[in-house]
Each structure stands twice: as C-alpha cells, then as structure tokens.
Amino acid sequence: MTKTYEKYYVPAQSPWPIVGAVALFLIAFGAGTYVNEVTKQQPGFGGYMLAAGFVVLIFMLFGWFKNVIDESMSGLYSAQMDRSFRQGMSWFIVSEVMFFMAFFGALFYGRVIALDWLSGGSNNAMTFEILWPNFEAMWPLLKTPGGIETQAMPATGLPLINTAILVLSSITLHFAHTGLEQHKRGQLKLMLLVTLLLGATFLGLQVYEYIHAYRDLGLTLASGFYGNTFFLLTGFHGMHVTLGAIILLFVFLRVLKGHFTPEKHFAFQAAAWYWHFVDVVWLCLYVFVYVI
Amino acid sequence: MSAVVTDHEHDHEHHDHKPSGIKRWLYTTNHKDIGTMYLVFALIMFFIGGAMAMVIRAELFQPGMQFVEPNFFNQMTTVHGLIMVFGAVMPAFTGLANWMIPMMIGAPDMALPRMNNWSFWILPFAFLILLMSLFMPGGGPSFGWTFYAPLSTTYSSDSTALFVFSVHIMGISSIMGAINVIVTIFNLRAPGMTWMKMPLFVWTWLITAFLLIMVMPVLAGVVTMVLTDKYFGTSFFDAAGGGDPVLFQHIFWFFGHPEVYIMILPAFGIVSAIVPTFARKPLFGYASMVYATSSIALLSFLVWAHHMFTTGMPVAGALFFMYCTMLIAVPTGVKVFNWVATMWRGAMTFEVPMMFALAFIVLFTIGGFSGLMLAITPADFQYHDTYFVVAHFHYVLVTGAVFSIIAAAYYWLPKWTGHMYDEKLGQWHFWCSLISVNLLFFPMHFVGLAGMPRRIPDYALQFADFNAFISIGGFLFGASQLIFVWVLVKCARGGEKATAQVWEGAEGLEWQVPSPAPYHTFDTPPVIK
Secondary structure, eight states, rough: OOOOOOOOOOOOSHHHHHHHHHHHHHHHHHHHHHHHHHHHHHOOOOHHHHHHHHHHHHHHHHHHHHHHHHHTTOOOOOOHHHHHHHHHHHHHHHHHHHHHHHHHHHHHIIIIHHHHHHHTTTTTEEEEEHHOOTOOSSSOBOOOOOOOOOOOOOSHHHHHHHHHHHHHHHHHHHHHHHHTTTHHHHHHHHHHHHHHHHHHHHHHHHHHHHIIIIIIIOOOOOOOHHHHHHHHHHHHHHHHOOOOOOHHHHHHHHHTTTOOOSSHHHHHHHHHHHHHHHHHHHHHHHIIIIII | OOOBSSSSOOOOSSOOOOOOOOOHHHSOOOOOHHHHHHHHHHHHHHHHHHHHHHHHHHHHSSSSSSSSOOHHHHHHHHHHHHHOOOIIIIIHHHHHHHHHHHHHOOOOSSHHHHHHHHHHHHHHHHHHHHHTTTTTTOOOOOTTTTTTTTTTTTOOTHHHHHHHHHHHHHHHHHHHHHHHHHHHHHHHOOOTGGGSOOHHHHHHHHHHHHHHHHHHHHHHHHHHHHHHHSOOOOOTTTGTTTOHHHHHHHHHHHHHHHHHHTTTTHHHHHHHHHHHHTTTTTTTTHHHHHHHHHHHHHTTTSSSGGGGGGHHHOHHHHHHHHHHHHHHHHHHHHHHHHHHHHHOOOOOOOHHHHHHHHHHHHHHHHHHHHHHHSSHHHHHHHHBBBBBHHHHHHHHHHIIIIIHHHHHHHHHHHHSSSOOOOOOHHEEEEEHHHHHHHHHHHHHHHHHTTBSSOOSSSSOGHHHHHHHHHHHHHHHHHHHHHHHHHHHHHHHOSBBOOOOEEEETTOOOGGSSSSOOOOOOOOSSOOOO
C-alpha cells in the first residue's frame, strides 16, 4: 500500500443542517395540521406553517449548496470526496426505487390477489357470496365492489406521446453529458435546455391528462383501487420529474456560469442519474399502469 | 484481526480544540459529537417510552380498570412501541455507529458530516410532533405501533396525519444516516483495511444500513397510503373500493421484518466485539459470522408474512413463509455457536460489558427459540396476538437489542470519557436488570400460552396473579435503569483514568488512540498491515 491519500475534507461547523431540521419540522407539523383542516374545511394555521417550512427548506438548500459549490470550486474536494458524493447519490436513488416499489407492489397485489379474492378466488367463495355477490373482477377496475364507476385511461394518445417525450429527454440529456465530456459547451447548453423544455412539456401534458381524467372520465383519487394506484404512481412520478427538472435547472444555471469540467462534474452527473432514474420509473409505470 | 497501526498521528496540538457553547452541538459536523447526541437522545427516549410502559404495567397490575381510559391505554401501547423502536433502539445504534465506525476503520469522520448532523436533528423534532399528538383532541395514535388498517384509517383519531408525517421525517433521518454509514464504510476505510479485516461491528452495520435503505422507503410508502385512505378517499385498504386491509399488512411487514433485523444485527456486532475482548481470544469463525449476517439480511426479505398467518393466506404461502422463517435459525445458530466457541477455554473475566454480553447470548437465544415456536404456522394460530408474542419480542428487543446497547455503553464509555465507570455500581445495575427483566417478561410466556390477548387494558381473572408479578418485575426493571444513569453521570464527571487500550484483551484501531479519543482522529489515514 504505497498509494498516497489526499486529506479528506471535513467541513467546519455548519448552521444549515439545523435549519433543515427546523424546516422539516414545520413541513411535517404544518402538513399534519393542514390535512385535517382541508378535509374538514376548518380555518387554521397549518397551511401557513407548511408554506413557511418550504420557504425555510429552500433557504437552507440555497445556503447549503452555496457552501458546497464554493468548497468544490476552490478545490477542497479530493477524488475520494467525489466518490463519497457519487455513492451517496446512488444509494439515495436505491431508496427512491424502493419507495416506488411499495406502490408497484400494492398495484400488483391488488390486481392479482385482492380483486381475485373479492370475486371468490382462492378460498374466498363465501366472502364473495356474502359481501358483494355481483362483483366482477377486471382490470382496469371500472366498477368497484362498492359500486363506484369510472372509465379507464387509454394507453395510446397522450400517455404514449408523454412516454416518447420523456425517453427523448433522457437521450438529449445523454448528449448534453457527452458534450460536457468533449469540451463542446455549445452542445452541452443546447441539449440541457432541450431536456428541460421536454421535462416541462411532459409535466404540462400530465396536468392536462389529470384534468381530462377528473372532468371527462370520472377517474379520480376516490374512484377505487384503479384510481388510487393511477394517481399515486403517476403523481409521485410527476413530483419526481418536477424535482429532477428543478435540479437540472440549477445545473443549467451553473453551466451558464461556466462551472463543471470534463473531469469534475458531480452535480451534473447526479442530476443526470436522477433524471434517467425517473425515466425508467415512467417506463415501468407506463407498462403496468397504462398498457397491461 | 491482525490490524496494526503503523503511522497514525493522533497529535492533539492545534486541531483538537472543541467549539464551545450551544453552537458546538447545533452546528457540529463531528462524528463524536453527533454520536453523543444520538446516544443521549436515545437514553431520554428510553425513559419516556419506559414511563409509558410503567403506565401500562400499572393498569395491568390488577384486572378491571384502575388508572386510565382504554383509549389512553391504547395510546400508551402504541407510542411506547414507536418510541422504543424509532426513538430509542435505532438512534442508540446510530449513535454507536457514529462514534465507533470512523475510529474502527481509520476514517477522519463520517463521509458526509453535514448530512450526518441533519440526520440527527430531525429526530428530536419528529418525536416532538409524535408526543404533541398525544395532547390533541381525540388523543394520539392508538392503533398499535404496527398501525394496521382499518384501525389507522377508518377508526383513527385526527392526530393520524401528524403521526404519518412524523414517521416520514423519521424515515428521512434513518435513510440519510444509513447512506452516511454505507458510504463511510465503502469509501473511507484506511489503506489496508480490507473487507475481511473489518471489525464485525462495522460489518453488521454495513448490512444494517443496506436494510435501512431498502425498507425505510417502503414504510414511507405505506404511511402515505394510510394518509390518502384516511383523508383523501383512496381505498388501498378498503375492500369496498377494490383494495384489501391485508395489503396493508403485507407492505407493512415487508418493511417490518427487515426492521426487526435492523434492530438486532448491530447488536450481533457489539457482542462479537465484547466476547473476544473478555475471553482474550480472537473471535471464533470470523468469516462465518460475516456470511451468517448476510444470510440473515437476505432471508429477512422472504419471511414477512409469518406475522400474518391468521389472515387466511393460501396454505402454499403459509408453508413458504414458515420454512423460510425456520431457515433463519441456521445462521443465527452459527452466531451463537461462534460466541460460545470464542469463550471456550478463554481466559475469561466478567466485567460489566461482558456480563451484559453473556446475558444477551442466553436471553436472546430464548427469544430466538420462542420465535421458532411462533414460526410454526398451526401453532401460531394459538399464539397469535397473545402475550406469548409480547414475551418473544421483548426477549429479543430488551434482553437482546437493549442489553447489547448497554453492554456497548459500558464497553466504550472509558474510550468516550477517558474515565473508567464504577464497576461496583455497574454490577449492581447488571444484576438488578437481569433479575427484574426475567420477572417481567418470562411469565408473559405462560399467560400468553394460556390465551391472554395483547393490547387489552383488562383481562380475565385467572391471569391476575401472573400479571401482578409481571408488573412488579416491570417497576423493578424501570427502577434499575436509574442506576445506569447514575453510572453514566458519574463516569462522565470523573473517575479512574482509562488507558488507551482500556481492556486487557481489546484489539482494534479504536483502542490505539488515547482515551478519551481526541476530537479528531485519523486526519491522515493509518496504514493497516
């Protein structure tokens, strides 16, 4: 072992973590209160607290990332530090995958087991006879045992276009990356901008689809298991696209400021990983929520 | 373990001054400070959760309703469980990881020090929310720490949303803490600290961190579904909408079973550190310990439905989960065998850490055996939701996880404070705890087998004598922990000076730095040969 190790940078004291903890407190307490106020239509402080939490969180993120970027730009970070960031981001994405797995798992269980058993499958003949003898298992679940009816979201049309948009955005992001690695700053900026616009278009179309679902199809959050899984999976995906787009926006602004080199561009890399991950989630989602 | 430090420089000339005042703790990026905060927080939570257990035992001292309303009793069982799992045991292990892992692998600190501080400071706020919810109109969560639907959806109080969001931020804290541990171990090991030279505590925590990253997001998913089911009209767990309350149990236990191992694997690491020290022999079967830990972690993903045998699953499913569960006995048996073999013909001494470790081995094994009984599907139909289950998981969690944490505290206190703890008081603490904990939990097996249901504030008369006995054990166990606080305070304030090695048989990097460990250890990595 003759390899020499650079000194690992351990930051000095920082106020941002405790600010972040206060932000999460405001968000959690505010949201917990607000949910009750909204569903019971009572006035209260929950909404303000929630909003204040997000303001503090954004303030914290700006401050924290400013410190990190300054440290990075002044050359304090060794290759080892860079590996820490990369591994940290990778494991964060693993945890995100598992978050989506919970909802996919619910979807599979509902389709394959719960609906089958409700219609008398396995050893549940009596359950079926006694509870809802007229219930018919189908997917999409257009009529719940309780009798709520809805229409299904088609797989063609808008969702297919959205799939194409998101896949395309992953490809353009890849070319932005190669542009960065090959010193082609023009290609980097252009491709990153295109990626951002594609992401925004995807989100716009998604909002349009939701309006269509609620207004024309009668497909809502409350229209049974199909509506639940549809809105929670696409909804959480949409939130992740939003977050990914915000991250990419800041990466884009940093590119405009001349940050990142072909050798060192962790922030770009992390944003790209995140974007590709969100893309892969969409592909699974498109197959299991829309197509099959 | 043949790790030898050659050129570490633990000079504490210029970089060993600690920041002072409250800012030291609020703004810190130091793994030792953060470890201390985690440990102190866990101890406070242990007493808050313990106070709730005292309320439970006071109510159950006699049949009939004495002190509290049934709804409040249910809140006590629920919040006691949540606090002990998420507020006491898990933060205590994270605190130990923070303190010890960087020192054990020759790292300057945790890999992501600021995030480390954030992980910690989320916790007091999360538990503040949980505890405040007890004072809301309608009361706090009362559906058991497992929050089964529809208890947590259709029939829960308004505070459920606060419960959900506090669990969310606890999860964020755990995931960030786990990422930090895993990255530190992957990336910050000193040169020469190869995988199979790592102390077992590091190995078990690595695997624990992996489990945390895999399952805490699933918990976040399931509390989110509870939230939308209760407040936004979804029907994940409502058959009328095409969902299934049993689906809740599947998702919850997919998180819940690995979670159980999250609370015991680091304990295995601690015992594997303590037993060789006081037996003055290297750990028997180091490699098999690593493989056993990994196997337990993998199996933990395949056994979740053994918590649900009575939900009416198909026989094939029940058999699969029964056999997988029983398989866990194999790697666990390997571990117990190795600890015993380590002690075989060792030059043993019986200081307090060793006593707790020995109690762990015996009593955790009892908990493991009652687990095997519960794994047998047809037998579980009788045991399900009785005090037998309560006895089982308190043997693995109190005499298992908590005893290992106490053992770790005694073992490493001299390294943390620079002083030896009071051995005599420690022995008192041990013997009082050992006797009272068995008075407390052992009879629960009997009342459980006789059919006493858990989570009930009142019970049939034939259980009266045993319950009075159990309650006395409970009060004694609670009181015994006050001795522990006395020892801790006394040791923090002074005492006999500890040497660097502290224990005659102790080996590893953490015993080669002075006691107390300097504020910054290993600014440049030591070389391990």
